[in-house]
Amino acid sequence: MTTTASTLQLPADWRDFIALTKPRVMTLVVFSGVCGLVASGSAMHPVLAFASILAIAMGAGGAAALNQWYESDLDAKMLRTANRPIPAGRMDRQSALHFGVGISVASVILMELVSNWLATGLLAGSILYYVLIYTVWLKRRTPQNIVIGGAAGAFPPVIGWVAASGDITLLPFLMFALIFLWTPPHSWALALFTKTDYAAAGVPMMPVAAGERSARSQILIYTLAMAVVAVLPWSLGLAGPLYGWTAAILSVAFVVLSAQVARRSSDDAMREEKQLFIFSMSYLFVLFGALALDRVMAL
Amino acid sequence: MTEIDETAYRARQKSRARALAIVLGGLVLLFYAISIAKLVINR
Numbered sequence A: 001m002t003t004t005a006s007t008l009q010l011p012a013d014w015r016d017f018i019a020l021t022k023p024r025v026m027t028l029v030v031f032s033g034v035c036g037l038v039a040s041g042s043a044m045h046p047v048l049a050f051a052s053i054l055a056i057a058m059g060a061g062g063a064a065a066l067n068q069w070y071e072s073d074l075d076a077k078m079l080r081t082a083n084r085p086i087p088a089g090r091m092d093r094q095s096a097l098h099f100g101v102g103i104s105v106a107s108v109i110l111m112e113l114v115s116n117w118l119a120t121g122l123l124a125g126s127i128l129y130y131v132l133i134y135t136v137w138l139k140r141r142t143p144q145n146i147v148i149g150g151a152a153g154a155f156p157p158v159i160g161w162v163a164a165s166g167d168i169t170l171l172p173f174l175m176f177a178l179i180f181l182w183t184p185p186h187s188w189a190l191a192l193f194t195k196t197d198y199a200a201a202g203v204p205m206m207p208v209a210a211g212e213r214s215a216r217s218q219i220l221i222y223t224l225a226m227a228v229v230a231v232l233p234w235s236l237g238l239a240g241p242l243y244g245w246t247a248a249i250l251s252v253a254f255v256v257l258s259a260q261v262a263r264r265s266s267d268d269a270m271r272e273e274k275q276l277f278i279f280s281m282s283y284l285f286v287l288f289g290a291l292a293l294d295r296v297m298a299l
Numbered sequence B: 001m002t003e004i005d006e007t008a009y010r011a012r013q014k015s016r017a018r019a020l021a022i023v024l025g026g027l028v029l030l031f032y033a034i035s036i037a038k039l040v041i042n043r
Helices: A014-020 A023-039 A046-070 A072-077 A093-114 A117-138 A145-149 A151-165 A170-193 A195-201 A212-235 A241-263 A271-298 B003-042
Strands: none
Touching (some): A014 A046, A014 A093, A023 A170, A046 A093, A046 A117, A072 A195, A093 A117, A117 A145, A117 A151, A145 A151, A170 A195, A170 A241, A170 A271, A241 A271
């Protein structure tokens, strides 16, 4: 061993590579991908279905790693993200870049091996969209960052659907629209109670750039639009009453919580905002689960 | 490099190598399973 004390740096731990993939975000990505695949109603060999979902997870993980590679300077300025592997000094940026590019490319190759060109193209497009459109272009430039960039997170159920069926119909489009419209209230609820973090890092999130009043009103507007889209599959006969009632009840609850947030002015506790943020995550899990179950029961 | 540094360095290398071995082993199994699944589908 010729390494000297002055040049020694511990290589990153394997757990730091896992952290780089944002595992908590990935659970929703994987779950919505599975729901899209199941809701398509198409028969797919279980091994190929598993590999398709693995490809979606790897793609999401790769995009998250590249996001952290690019945003390490911002992450270092925010309390919420300062302990991520790069800003905390546990990993060098180059390792994150190599890891991110590596699993992103591997995810696309795997998807091509086990499904079809359309699903592969959508997966590649969603990775590029998240990294180039959201992370590099929009995040630091506009308060609409999460609105336009939110489309990246809306791809997984569509990719799951297309991987199994090979085509896109109205239902996966509605699943896409649902996540797309869900993202602003979800993200801005978080931004309201981490506003000082974003302001310190200079990220123009809506509550920072346009003010809390505007952000709170827009949360309600997007929630109302999302609630309409949530019940559309039932109204259009694409899903049954199990999904319909679940969507109706949960969407009413979402609207009530958003209205509470819209009515309020800021205080230190931010109880309602935190409540909305937590509820929004359960909302999407339960809704997509109900849709998948409903479609399976109808087969 | 002190003895403690070297011990930590080696332990970290070992743990990374073990994790990588598990991932590669998983990939071997996955590609084997994919090959069998494709053979079954195309039969």
